[in-house]
Amino acid sequence: MPASTAVERVLHGLVDLHCHSGPNPLPRRFDHVEAARDGARLGMRALLAKSHHHNTVMDLLAMKQQLDGLSTQVFGGIALNQWVGGINPYAVELSLRMGGRAVWFPTVSSSAHVEHHRSGGGFPSPTIPLSGAQTDIRGEDGEFLPEVYRVLDLIVEAGALLSAGHLPSDDVLALFTVAAERGVRRMVLSHPNFLIGSDAARCREFTALGAYIEHETSMYDPEVAQARGGPDVLMRWIEEVGPEHTVLASDLGQRGRPMPVDSFIRVGGALLDLGLPEKDLRMIVRDNPSFLLALD
Numbered sequence: 001m002p003a004s005t006a007v008e009r010v011l012h013g014l015v016d017l018h019c020h021s022g023p024n025p026l027p028r029r030f031d032h033v034e035a036a037r038d039g040a041r042l043g044m045r046a047l048l049a050k051s052h053h054h055n056t057v058m059d060l061l062a063m064k065q066q067l068d069g070l071s072t073q074v075f076g077g078i079a080l081n082q083w084v085g086g087i088n089p090y091a092v093e094l095s096l097r098m099g100g101r102a103v104w105f106p107t108v109s110s111s112a113h114v115e116h117h118r119s120g121g122g123f124p125s126p127t128i129p130l131s132g133a134q135t136d137i138r139g140e141d142g143e144f145l146p147e148v149y150r151v152l153d154l155i156v157e158a159g160a161l162l163s164a165g166h167l168p169s170d171d172v173l174a175l176f177t178v179a180a181e182r183g184v185r186r187m188v189l190s191h192p193n194f195l196i197g198s199d200a201a202r203c204r205e206f207t208a209l210g211a212y213i214e215h216e217t218s219m220y221d222p223e224v225a226q227a228r229g230g231p232d233v234l235m236r237w238i239e240e241v242g243p244e245h246t247v248l249a250s251d252l253g254q255r256g257r258p259m260p261v262d263s264f265i266r267v268g269g270a271l272l273d274l275g276l277p278e279k280d281l282r283m284i285v286r287d288n289p290s291f292l293l294a295l296d
Contacts, residue, residue: 015289020253027255039072077102105165109135187211200240216251217263231270243280
């Protein structure tokens with residue numbers, strides 16, 4: 001059996017928890033419907049449409065007729081950046097009760113991301129003028145804002161996914177600790193070695209609280225100009241944290257970058273070549289994200 005066919009067989013039924021399809025003020029290669037249609041090439045079971053700027057649930061409801069009948073399901077959620085009012089329980093309540101499956105704590109307006117911009121990092125220029133402001137989860141006394149607790153309770157009520165967004169590592173640990181105490185069952189941290197500042201030892205503290213560690217194909221795909229390392233780096237992370245606590249997503253959709261399906265095939269194939277068992281690759285692309293998205 002050719003290697004590409006073997007990889008596609010292992011990846012069949014995958015769930016992408018980190019798809020940046022449009023519409024969006026940042027330039028996107030495809031919209032949510034096109035993402036789902038392309039996902040059918042790998043028998044993609046579902047994808048989670050993420051925007052740093054707005055509640056994607058409303059996009060999906062507006063596209064319902066186009067999405068109905070497609071084999072890949074598309075789900076949405078809300079990121080708590082300044083464009084939705086920051087840590088805004090009312091916006092979270094609306095998103096989740098309209099069918100949202102995920103709440104991302106501050107991403108591009110977190111202190112870690114703002115500092116990243118100051119040090120020379122950044123995203124492509126938006127297609128419209130946008131103001132920027134930092135979104136904090138703590139008050140002047142250093143304690144979590146009351147709104148944080150309300151948001152966590154809404155996540156529990158909906159059985160939704162809590163993402164730590166781009167919060168600094170110490171804030172992630174504090175957030176996951178409180179979330180676990182309040183009954184949040186689904187938690188994830190994205191790209192720990194980009195922006196977040198977490199090593200494998202700290203990530204094991206997160207997984208001890210029930211969280212999963214998400215890595216993205218875009219960070220390890222040789223065809224992505226800003227990849228953070230080769231698949232061997234990803235393989236070490238999987239070995240150190242464990243496939244049972246790991247998720248592989250794409251973080252793709254940006255104009256000029258690969259299609260998620262192609263990136264999954266390249267990175268998944270590289271992991272198999274490095275010796276990752278097929279059952280472990282299925283776990284990190286299918287089983288773990290299916291649980292986090294409450295598909296089963």
